[in-house]
Structure formats: C-alpha cells, structure tokens
Amino acid sequence: MDYVVVKYLHFLGIFALSSTLIAQHLLIKPEISVKTLRKLASIDSIYGLSAVVTLLAGLALWLWVGKAAEFYTSNPIFHIKLTLFVLIGLISIYPTLFFIKTRRNTDRDSAELIKIPKGVVMTIRAEIAGLLVLPLLAVLMAQGIGFS
Known part of the structure; x- marks a missing residue:
C-alpha cells in the first residue's frame, strides 16, 4: 500500500507542476498588471x-x-531524467526571484503595468519544453531501454 500512496503523490505532484507551469505561461505577457503579478x-x-x-x-x-533501487540506479535513462528534472528546477529560480522581487517592490494598489523581461518568458517556455521530455524518458525506462 505504501507504493500506491507514494506513486499517487508522485502523480499529483507531476500534474500540479504541469498545471501551474501552463497557467504561468498563459498569464504572462510582455506587460502585466500588479494583480496578474500577484x-x-x-x-x-x-x-x-x-x-x-x-x-x-x-x-x-x-x-x-x-522496485529495488538498482532498477533505477543502473539505468542511464533514469540519470538523464533526474538531471533534466533538477535542471528544470534550477532554471525556475530566475522567474521565481523575479516574481518575489517585483512583488515586494510594487505597490499593491498600483495601476502601473509591469514589464516582464523576455528571459522570464523564455525560461518558463524552456521549463515546459523540458517537462515534455520527462514522460518520454519515463516510458523508455518502463520499456527497459537503458538497461545493460
């Protein structure tokens, strides 16, 4: 039963991660309101x-x-998948810091438009592109590809 609960949490995390990234992509524009920034x-x-x-x-x-840890540890596809996940996490720091800094330095009731750096938009798109590759790597692993 532990496996089922942990696997379910893993899927919920993946779905939430994907959904929030798509929501960010849909909301972000070259200029946004303070409300949208929040x-x-x-x-x-x-x-x-x-x-x-x-x-x-x-x-x-x-x-x-x-599965035994060896199932994952011995598969180079798993290492690529884990590396990609960490890379996505690392590049997500840039938009996060931008949102925190700009939110902190913006008056809550301001009607001004906030200019979004192109790098923030491109980073979110890069995260989505990376996220699209992760299921492919998982399927390859499940099919036994990458095992010696």
Whole structure:
C-alpha cells in the first residue's frame, strides 16, 4: 500500500507542476498588471511546492518503496531524467526571484503595468519544453531501454 500512496503523490505532484507551469505561461505577457503579478507569484509558489512533492515522492519510489533501487540506479535513462528534472528546477529560480522581487517592490494598489523581461518568458517556455521530455524518458525506462 505504501507504493500506491507514494506513486499517487508522485502523480499529483507531476500534474500540479504541469498545471501551474501552463497557467504561468498563459498569464504572462510582455506587460502585466500588479494583480496578474500577484497571481503569477501565487501560482509560482504552488509550482515550487508541487516540485518538492514530486521530488520527494520520486526519491521515495527510488530508494524505499516499489522496485529495488538498482532498477533505477543502473539505468542511464533514469540519470538523464533526474538531471533534466533538477535542471528544470534550477532554471525556475530566475522567474521565481523575479516574481518575489517585483512583488515586494510594487505597490499593491498600483495601476502601473509591469514589464516582464523576455528571459522570464523564455525560461518558463524552456521549463515546459523540458517537462515534455520527462514522460518520454519515463516510458523508455518502463520499456527497459537503458538497461545493460
């Protein structure tokens, strides 16, 4: 039963992570209102939380429940998948810091439009592109590709 619960949490984390990233992409524009900035910052917080849930559940699946750790550890596809997940997490720091800094330095009732750096938009798009590759790597692993 532990395996089922952890796998379920892993899937919930993945779905939340994907949903929040798409929501950010749909909301972000070259210029946004303070209200939209606050929404983006809130969504980004949920994104971070879902990434942590996904990572912790994934580590539990790897090290404690389900298949033996060797199933994952010996597969180079798994290492590529884990590296890509970490890379996505690292590049997500840039938009997160932008949202936190800008939210903190913007008057809550301001009617001004906030200019979004192109790098923030491109980073979110890069995260989505990376996220699209992760299921492919999971399917390859499940099919036994990458095992010696």
